[in-house]
Amino acid sequence: MKAAKIYGAKDIRVEEVAVPEVAAGMVKVEVAYTGICGSDMHEYIAGPYPIRTQPVLGHEFSGVVTEIGEGVTRVKVGDRVAVEPLMPCGSCENCRRGFVNLCSARQGYGYTHSGGFAEYAVVKQENAFVLPEGMSLELGALVEPTAVAVHAVRQSRLKLGDRAAIFGAGPIGLLLLQAVKAAGASEIFVVEVSEERRTKAAELGATHVVNPLETDAAAFIREMTGGGVEVAYDAAGVQATFQSGVYAVRPGGEFKIVSVWEKPVTFDPNVIVRTEASISGSYAYVNLFPEVIRLLAGGIIDGQAVITSIIALDDLVEQGFEALTQDRKQCKILVAPAK
Known part of the structure; x- marks a missing residue:
């Protein structure tokens, strides 16, 4: 089968590898779609993370179960599933306290185990979540990033009627926008340099969209709200958004x-x-896939709205990573390994 491996910064290669074998408690998934994540982009630009112990990328993926191992009861052959990549140890102090996303011995598909930029992946049965009838496999690949956004909103202090600001309208920013809207935010400010992404943010319910190259975003938000928003979210990760975000609160x-x-x-x-x-962080998610699947399946969060391209695995570098590097019109690019 084909799989995409990372060897260093700007060095991702699609190669032939052996099809993984199924063991007890495991399921084989024919991968339908895998999203290119912002963290994948960081590795592409700056090189592999220290946590990486194997080269096959991809942690946002969905597919169809084609084989199950001994003892598997949660899923069956033919099930359409979204795969949760986190693999907490369950026994460290953080896991025992309920912070499985902060597991001190964390592992994950796409990092320490072969991921979704491949034609097949073998995962633990507890990491495969069955999609309901009518929910597309494309949306299945959006469950993971949507869980990141939903967790961030749940972890924040946002309350019904509060005002929120989101800095950055990439995939996570647009999903955050929909999550804060669903949580009852009365006004939502989205700060983004890309005109296309600002337009999309407005379509998805942003009350105000701000181009920070033309407007002092923090000053505008403070003026419009009489002192600042209750919660601001940084979904861009650069100096300018950090500084503006702090001043917008x-x-x-x-x-x-x-x-x-x-x-x-x-x-x-x-x-x-x-x-x-206060300044606080949000990392990944904790036991959220079932809730997020319901949000996407019910249209409460429109995952389809953030998808801008679907490409073949062979085109991963040029039409995927390079396109996201150079073209701000791109948002979430899905890779279809089987095509």
Whole structure:
């Protein structure tokens, strides 16, 4: 079968590899769609993460079960599934406290185990979640990033009627927008440099869209809200959005960081001291796939709206990673390994 392996920065190769074998408690999935994630982009640009112990990428994927191992009861051959990539140990202190996303011995499909940029993947049965009738496999590949957004909103202090700001309108930003809308935000500001992404944000329910190259986003948000939003989310991961996001939060509010960062940032901590605002992080998700599948299947979150391209595995680099690097019109690109 074909699989995409990463060897270094800007060095991803689609190669022939052996089809993985099924063991007890495992299921073989013929991969239908795999999303290119922002964290995949970071590895493509800056090189593999230290956690990576094998080269096959892809942690946002869906497919059809083609074979099951001994003892498998959760799924059957023919089931359409979304795969949760997290593989917590279950026994470390963080896992015992319920923070399985922060497992100190964390593993995951697409990082420590072969991922979804391949024609087939073998996963634990507990990592395969059956999709309901009528929910497409394309949406199945959106379950993982949507879970990231939903977890961030659930972890934040956002309450019904609050105002929110989202910095960055890539896939996670657009999913955050829909999640805060579903959670009852009364006003939603989206800050994004790309005109196409601002247009999409407006279509998905943003109250205000701001081009930070033309407008001081933090000043605009403070003026429009009389002091700042209750919660701001960073989904871009650059110095400019961090600084604007901190200043866009009202006294006592929260700046929630959802993005992955390539470089450290600097800021004036007096901004936080003087306003008693807080800065917090959000990482992955905890036991959210069933809820997120319902949100996507029911159209409460429109996953289809963030998909801009579907490409073949052979075209992963040029039409996938390079396109996302150079073309701001692209948002979520899905890869179809079987095509």
